[in-house]
Amino acid sequence: MAIDLYRVRVILDGWQGGPGINTFHFRSSVALPSDSLDTVADMLSAAYYSLALYLVPGLTMRVDPIVDVFRDDTGELVRGESLDAPATVTMTSGAGGISRATQIVARFGTNDVKHGRRLVGRTFIGPASGQALGGDGLVTSACRTAVQGAFDGLLDVVGDLRLVVWHRPRPEPENPGDPPARAGDNGLVTSVTALPKPGVLRSRRD
Numbered sequence: 001m002a003i004d005l006y007r008v009r010v011i012l013d014g015w016q017g018g019p020g021i022n023t024f025h026f027r028s029s030v031a032l033p034s035d036s037l038d039t040v041a042d043m044l045s046a047a048y049y050s051l052a053l054y055l056v057p058g059l060t061m062r063v064d065p066i067v068d069v070f071r072d073d074t075g076e077l078v079r080g081e082s083l084d085a086p087a088t089v090t091m092t093s094g095a096g097g098i099s100r101a102t103q104i105v106a107r108f109g110t111n112d113v114k115h116g117r118r119l120v121g122r123t124f125i126g127p128a129s130g131q132a133l134g135g136d137g138l139v140t141s142a143c144r145t146a147v148q149g150a151f152d153g154l155l156d157v158v159g160d161l162r163l164v165v166w167h168r169p170r171p172e173p174e175n176p177g178d179p180p181a182r183a184g185d186n187g188l189v190t191s192v193t194a195l196p197k198p199g200v201l202r203s204r205r206d
Contacts, residue, residue: 035081112187121165147194
């Protein structure tokens with residue numbers, strides 16, 4: 001059954017190549033209390049600030065006060081809601097010295113299987129600071145543990161909001177041989193894991 005999803009965006013700026021946007025999706029089975037989205041925004045702000053050591057100094061983070069509400073099966077926008085965004089956070093602890101395209105990759109695991117595959121999501125957190133990587137070029141175990149701890153709180157109920165991975169719909173095929181259309185869906189996030197290998201974020205303008 002199709003349901004509404006809430007799209008909350010985190011905007012990362014203050015670096016050459018920015019801004020970057022991290023998008024989080026939530027679902028609710030009941031009408032939301034007025035402060036549920038505010039609570040989510042506060043938790044996201046605290047999560048990113050707790051990772052300041054692993055993010056480049058001068059990076060700013062803010063939660064977009066506009067929340068899109070859309071249908072998971074079609075992606076159609078239903079309405080907009082607003083939240084009371086916390087103050088912009090500026091990272092000051094990390095060290096520079098690596099490419100601003102280098103990112104920490106967080107993987108969102110679910111127990112849902114959709115269209116024959118387990119549904120997983122990911123987000124890129126960064127630019128990463130020098131403390132995020134070891135001499136072998138991999139994300140340090142301390143950084144990976146910190147990422148998991150930073151986002152663990154979002155796996156719990158926030159009011160009635162639950163963090164999900166959105167499986168985007170596929171449109172009707174335009175040409176012979178194109179994959180068939182399918183409705184969108186979503187899966188409840190049950191785990192957050194930082195991958196050992198860093199990611200490289202590439203702009204769609206490249």
